[in-house]
Amino acid sequence: MAGPFLFIFTGTGGSGRKTIGHRIGQELGLYSIQSCTTRPPRAPERGTPDRDYRFLSREAFEAKQHNGEFIETAVIGHEQYGILRNDLERPLQEKRNAYVIVNPEGAEALKQRYGNSAIRIFIYVDKMTVRERLEAKGMSFEVVDRYLVTYSEEVVYRKQCEHVIENTDLLRTLARIREAIQSHL
Ligand SMILES: Nc1nc2c(ncn2[C@@H]2O[C@H](COP(=O)(O)OP(=O)(O)O)[C@@H](O)[C@H]2O)c(=O)[nH]1
Ligand SMILES: Nc1ncnc2c1ncn2[C@@H]1O[C@H](COP(=O)(O)OP(=O)(O)O)[C@@H](O)[C@H]1O
Structure with missing residues (x-):
């Protein structure tokens, strides 16, 4: 076993990355790295605003960007997304395996x-x-x-990824991903 590892849940939007990433992350004790976004929380997220994203005002996001605090950023629609360098490097320095959930563009930058x-x-x-x-x-x-709209663009990235899994039956998908992750640990 080498490591620590950064497991990157990526894929096409709406494919189940957040559902799977958080579930497997929690189960295997992986450290969760949140992204920051300027987009407002959607209705179902309002009750638990901290799970998927850290919601920042545009001003706060741009100030951090100006200070070079992001390791990676993306503009999607009219909103900004990004991962703070400190958030990502802290668990890795502590030798903890971590996970992040991003689109293929973000996955490539992190790779x-x-x-x-x-x-x-x-x-x-x-x-x-x-x-x-x-x-x-x-x-x-x-x-x-x-x-x-972004589906066709995103789906081609699968060819470059270490593991590619179709999420039809959730329990079966979780089992395959668990096995894929454990093969590295
Ligand atoms: N590159 C990059 N992509 C991100 C980041 N955070 C989230 N994303 C991706 O950006 C897209 C945002 O879509 P959105 O509809 O706002 O959120 P969702 O509910 O997480 O799908 C999704 O594909 C996310 O996985 C980030 O920090 N960097
Ligand atoms: N295997 C599955 N079967 C049925 N519904 C699923 C499955 N995996 C995820 N979902 C549902 O699909 C929707 C999108 O999942 P989500 O995790 O938000 O996707 P992503 O993070 O890739 O955008 C959610 O409502 C989630 O509960």
Whole structure:
């Protein structure tokens, strides 16, 4: 076993990365690295605003960006996303395995930086399934459409990832991902 490892849950939007990442992360005791975003919380997130993102005002985000505090940033739609260098490096310095959930662009930036310590797990489902799941979650038609616009662009990144897993049956997916992660530990 080498390490510590940074497990990167990536894939197409709406494929189940957050659902799976947090569940497996908690189960295997991986340190959770949150991203920051300027987008406002959506209704289901309002009760638990701290789980997926640290919600920052545009001013606060830009101030941190100006100070060079982000290791990686992305603009998606009109909103900014990014991971703070300190948030990412703290667990790794403490020799803790950690995980992050980002789009393929973010996964590539982190892979470039962390090399063999970065393990990308690409999660996907077909477009129709994304639509059905997000609509069932109560997401508006426009937001679902935005997820699907980037689908074709994102799905090609699977070829570069260390693990590629289709998330059809959740329990089966969790078992496969658990096994994939444990093969590194
Ligand atoms: N590159 C990059 N992508 C991120 C970061 N944080 C989140 N993302 C991705 O950006 C997209 C944001 O979509 P959004 O609809 O706001 O949030 P979601 O509910 O997490 O899918 C998703 O694909 C996220 O995985 C980040 O820090 N960097
Ligand atoms: N295997 C699965 N079967 C059915 N629904 C799922 C499955 N995996 C995830 N979901 C649901 O799909 C939706 C999108 O999942 P989410 O984790 O938010 O995706 P992402 O983080 O990739 O955008 C959520 O409502 C989630 O509960």
